[in-house]
Amino acid sequence: MKTTVPFIAIGFSLALFACAKKPQPVEVEPPPPVEEEPVARYEPPPPPPPPQEDPLEAERRRLEELMNRIMSDDIYFEFDQSTLTSQARDILTEVGGILKREQRFTVLTEGHTDERGTENYNIGLGMRRAESVVKFLVNFGVASNRLTKVSHGEEQPKASGSSEDAWAQNRRAAFRVQIKN
Amino acid sequence: MDISVSTDKTLPIGVINFDVDKSDGSKLEELPEKTLARDFLLSGRFTPVELEQYDLFTLSKELAKHYVTGTLLIKDGQATLECKLYATTSRELVTGFAYTSSLEQIRTSLHKCTDNLVYQLWGVQGFASTQLAWVSRIDGKKQVVVADYDGFRKRQITKHSSVNFLPAWSTDNSKIYFTSLRNGRTQIFERTLSGNMDKHLFPQIDQAFGPSVNPKDGTLLFSVIGQNGTDIWQGNPQTGNAARLIYTASIEVSPSWSPQGTAFLFSSDKGGQPQIYMALKDGSDVQRVSFFGRYNESAVWSPDGERIAYCSMDSGNLNIYTSAIDGSDVRKLTSEGNNERPTWSPDGMAIAFSSNRSGTSQIYIMRRDGSGATRITNTGENSSPVWSNPIKGGIP
Numbered sequence: 001m002k003t004t005v006p007f008i009a010i011g012f013s014l015a016l017f018a019c020a021k022k023p024q025p026v027e028v029e030p031p032p033p034v035e036e037e038p039v040a041r042y043e044p045p046p047p048p049p050p051p052q053e054d055p056l057e058a059e060r061r062r063l064e065e066l067m068n069r070i071m072s073d074d075i076y077f078e079f080d081q082s083t084l085t086s087q088a089r090d091i092l093t094e095v096g097g098i099l100k101r102e103q104r105f106t107v108l109t110e111g112h113t114d115e116r117g118t119e120n121y122n123i124g125l126g127m128r129r130a131e132s133v134v135k136f137l138v139n140f141g142v143a144s145n146r147l148t149k150v151s152h153g154e155e156q157p158k159a160s161g162s163s164e165d166a167w168a169q170n171r172r173a174a175f176r177v178q179i180k181n
Numbered sequence: 182m183d184i185s186v187s188t189d190k191t192l193p194i195g196v197i198n199f200d201v202d203k204s205d206g207s208k209l210e211e212l213p214e215k216t217l218a219r220d221f222l223l224s225g226r227f228t229p230v231e232l233e234q235y236d237l238f239t240l241s242k243e244l245a246k247h248y249v250t251g252t253l254l255i256k257d258g259q260a261t262l263e264c265k266l267y268a269t270t271s272r273e274l275v276t277g278f279a280y281t282s283s284l285e286q287i288r289t290s291l292h293k294c295t296d297n298l299v300y301q302l303w304g305v306q307g308f309a310s311t312q313l314a315w316v317s318r319i320d321g322k323k324q325v326v327v328a329d330y331d332g333f334r335k336r337q338i339t340k341h342s343s344v345n346f347l348p349a350w351s352t353d354n355s356k357i358y359f360t361s362l363r364n365g366r367t368q369i370f371e372r373t374l375s376g377n378m379d380k381h382l383f384p385q386i387d388q389a390f391g392p393s394v395n396p397k398d399g400t401l402l403f404s405v406i407g408q409n410g411t412d413i414w415q416g417n418p419q420t421g422n423a424a425r426l427i428y429t430a431s432i433e434v435s436p437s438w439s440p441q442g443t444a445f446l447f448s449s450d451k452g453g454q455p456q457i458y459m460a461l462k463d464g465s466d467v468q469r470v471s472f473f474g475r476y477n478e479s480a481v482w483s484p485d486g487e488r489i490a491y492c493s494m495d496s497g498n499l500n501i502y503t504s505a506i507d508g509s510d511v512r513k514l515t516s517e518g519n520n521e522r523p524t525w526s527p528d529g530m531a532i533a534f535s536s537n538r539s540g541t542s543q544i545y546i547m548r549r550d551g552s553g554a555t556r557i558t559n560t561g562e563n564s565s566p567v568w569s570n571p572i573k574g575g576i577p
Contacts, residue, residue: 123411127388
């Protein structure tokens, strides 16, 4: 993982150079001293930090990536159900793995429903979905005191509209990750 | 307007155009006869026969033994309304009412006139002077609003730009209790209508929602998300004390007090799907009420204590039903679109609810037998109506 970071940075600066070079047409004769000149020209504001950055910064970025990965992993449910599908279990296994490695992460699980059914019952159903997720993670070995849960019922849909597709996206549990100091 | 047949007998009544004098150029939001005719229709007691002028033939044909008409004079920012009830054949004056008010209060005067006529002809207190609270989407956010029961004179109560929903009236109609997600979780708040502060109730509880107000002592029943399932609690909004009443591993929601405050309805899915149950005030003696259908929820007790109105889900859509309190005599009141959140008028003659039958969610009022469904909101998205309590002091 760590090696990919400098790679991307170099690839990026090369691409920049290639673009900058293009407009200069016929006048330029020797193309070889590619590396030096434009880099030097662009030196005053060097936005991409050097690959050997502050280790704290690198760690911060690594954690942020992991947090974003968990938060982008919504768990989806069938209509009026709170049982975990096999797909949900796969995602939760990955999330659980990250949580076991990163002991400082605490996770709030938000349960949501689609718009069908009543507002009151859907708050209860959303909570049951959050409970299913938390129960899985606890069984996976994540300490329960790192896991909290809320339900927003049908009040915060991810997709608007009354189509089967929108409903499927809204029947979910979503994660909010924080770092405990 | 729904043209389904009413099984309750209604009284035909003539509504003849008023003589309106607004020579000072003032504009009227609605002509008096229109407001009155809608009041009569929504009352569940009358069938209005609207006429431009007195017409014995039509009134007789429609079996209207009485008619209403009057005058409205607007001058110097003052409105003088005279409402008169006449006998159809003799054209003799039966009774009359006069009101002087500001222009903004003309509708209030007309509603008072309706309630006086209901009292005159039926001997009971009507609901034309009551209010509805509901949830309206404003700038994309759910906010609690309050309006006259016919949807006019709407005003926004909650302002916080999060989800504010599930409103309930205090016994004296001076406060609204509601649920908000403003802190990322469901919490119950109290708002005095004349004020502008939202007070967080029961902060000792992590997540609470959906209050119902005891009509006698003002205590609240509400749902609490527990460690294991969603439970029913009772709390006192004055002292802040609260305690569990119904707690199982299942989902228990939608508590609703009986009219005398001695028992309550709620929903539980301990049988796998939500069904309606009844319990005594202390949570004891739980009895199942609903037996037909897979998903029965949002039960509310009629003001006379004899029936319940509730929602039942059928292939994804909710419809409104009533039944006797032992679950027998089930009657389906709606069939088009999704129909939610029934709430009884204070006299039990009508039921307000929200429906998306027109494409967007709007508020409707129908007679208690399901006939005469009339839309009372037109723009935006409106849901979760809750009727105010009867006006203290009886007849206006």
